Amino acid sequence: MKVTLKNLTKEFPSRNKKQPKPVVAVNDFTLEIENGMLIALLGPSGCGKSTTLNLLSGLQKPTGGEIYFGDDDVTNLPPENRGVGLVFQNYALYPHLTVKQNITFPLENRRGKDKLTKAEMSEMATEVARLVQIDELLDRKPSELSGGQQQRVAIARALVKQPRVLLLDEPLSNLDARLRLQTREEIRRIQRSTGITTVFVTHDQEEAMSISDMIVVMKEGVLQQKGRPQEVYDDPCNLFVAKFLGTPPVNVFDGEIKGGKLYIGNEAVMSFDAPDGAVDVAIRPEGFTLEGEGCFTCSLDRVEVMGRDISVVADHSASQNEVIRAIVDSDNLDTLKGDKVVFGLKPNKVYVFNKTTGERI
Amino acid sequence: MDYEKIEKAALTKKRIRNIIIYSLLTVWAIIVLFPFFWMILTSFKDYGEYNSEWVPKLYVLRPTLQNYNDAFTQVPLGGYFLNTIIFTLATTAIMLVVTVLSAFAFSRLDFKGKDIVFTLFLSLMMIPNELVIITNYVTVTDLDLRNTFTGLILPSVTSVFYIYLLKENFSQIPDELYYAAKVDGTSDFRYLTKVMVPICRPTVVTITILKVIECWNSYVWPRLVTDDQAYFLVSNGIQEIRENGFGRDNIPAMMAAVVVISVPLIILFLLFRRKIMAGVSRGGIKQ
């Protein structure tokens, strides 16, 4: 199912009486999601990603714009008629029902000609339970399951009604680190095997990048950038996106463009064709190199060995971060001596942004 | 699928539901409020006017304050009022002292037999008043305490439930506070009055209000131990007024008396609405 959001806007009335301006949670949001894709809505808390998900499920009504499932306009359709599967952050499993009763719950809602027999429901439940690998647990109560198992039950319950779109709200945030890694692979596998268009919300960029076909970065209700994870990472359209993606985070410096050259401090680090003026420069940790002639001198703080790579921790007077982190090949370990280090820069890992708007130059 | 139809149907359904819900709630609100409306209305009706209405009227043409005057002059309503105030204040005050002291002992002090006594206290919560009131009546009569405030107040003082409620609250105060006070040389009693009670003020206020309501409305015990009008509380007073006061049919005057004895608690309720409702839903007791 192709999902289209057109100029979607959601405003909440202000609770602050002194400032009656409405709070805009989602602002003029336009997005097209191809059939069968797994996309991640990514952003810090309060960026409107959960609201967007609620608009898709129909739990909240937009104040402007339209939502299409395929060619159907579902903007004002109540949630029960949309055919979406929704997995809640806290799973919302009914505590008084068994796993099986939880999974068949949506099926029992069908009336009229769609009504299913007990046997059919049982078969569908078993099938979906097998898909998420909980077929051993069908007779347990949710309180007797681990967090990861509850998560699978919640996904099974969302899948059993064969939804047109599957929505996941922070699906991994209630799991511990080890389970999180395992479960995200699981979600990817289930999504691949069912082919259901899936939207999930997360604040964890690593989670988003590792499993999704497309990521959508949001900030304060506004879509910042969308694209395949690698594209967005390699080619951030503004400073916010550059900062938000990547671990360790991107290194940001005060820079200046003078006569077609980019200066950080008083060193010209590379040639750059743009009008003169102050800029922000962001350099990915892997954008530093120690091979060949260096052009960027920093004071060396320490070296952290990580095995295949080493992390060079350095400092520079123009740095906006507390420390500069550079990831370089471990072959260079021996060259790092004294209190200075001179880096070379990979031009495709250096991004220059307008100082006032934050837009990429 | 015809989406517009579904949307419209959902909207209509919601509207109809809302209309039904609000009508239901409003009907019940009217049922709740009507007796209050009726007593206030009737209390302003002239005696003659009231009795001439074969079909009771929902309005009053010539409102009069005469009934309020009668309520205080023809029957000793003022006396009932004063008795109730004395009874309520004294009972609540003694109850508070007893409750605070025992809650402190249970939550803060360590002594032999504490757990057993606490369990015994808790099991007393299940004893219905009807079972013990008989002997209390005999005891008070034997001690010649009928028609005295002592006889009225003493058996009404203790409430195991309030001790339990306050003990739970006291127990939530971190131990460190107590040790810090000990190091500074604060006595137990000073710690209780200067630290614990102020910290648990919301609970103390709640049980005070609940006890005041209970006292103000108490009927059974006062009826048993008083037969002298000089010691009647408002509940007994209103029953006395109904059976012997004003001449049986002066209903407007009776209603004036009813309004007068209802008003203090209603004011108290409106002032402490949240506290009272939270206290009752936490305590779950019925007078």
Add this chain to the structure above:
Amino acid sequence: MKNNLKGWLYLLPAILFLGVFMVYPLIDVFIYSFEEGYNFASQTYFGVGEYNFSYVLHDPYFLQALKNTFILVVITVPLSTGLALLISVGLSSIKKLRELYQTVYFLPYVTNTLAVGLVFMILFKQTPYSDGLANTVLYWFGIAPIDFIGGPYWAKMLVLCIYTIWVVMPFKVLILTSALASVNETYYDAARVDGTSKSRIFRKITLPMISPTLFYLIITGFIGAFKAYSDAVALFGTDLNAAEMNTIVGYIYDMLYGNSGGYPSYASAAAIILFVIVLTITCINLLVSRKNVHY
């Protein structure tokens, strides 16, 4: 040692009061109930036995009180609980005016039962001057006037039931509203996304979730209704036997004092019978609830 003493010292007032006015009476009431022919004035008795119980159980006034109390319980407990559930659900599903309604609904809790009972009596009473407001309303529907206060048995019982329900509703609505509010909102969202109808959400999610509270209310409702007394006094006056409207608790007090007064032995026997009935009903309730309360 010093600490031990201090602990008991702080407890002393409570222990004194409870000992004199609760523990001692509790033992005493059983003694009274088996002392035959106890004379209040001389404080003497003839013998020991179960005669007091036999007397009470054969007393037509007690049987009348027993019948009245059972009718009252059977009618008011289910009706008030059901009505309270209906109103609380309605209250939980609105936002506007909710606080106002809640405040209004709680008002009867803080009013004097005797005082407002008098108002109910006036609304239902038929006098030489007026048929009363209730009869006026009935007249619109073409029903002949009935004296609800001094008339036929069923009419008096009806008024008693109506007033009892009016009095117990605030507590039930308050408790149920807070129980409903404590159900996590996401369960409802999850059910809505799955296309669950409102009535199914109510039956399959809301009811099981609040079932512990519901059973608590039913149990306390039974206990409270069995102890009904002042509502009846408020409506029909202190001589409840004459009005055929006495309750078990009323019978106990009448035995102590009032028209037939001065028989603490009979009163004790009646009180113990009441206690046994309440205990039995509560146990049955607990057994039923264990089977039906879900978690």
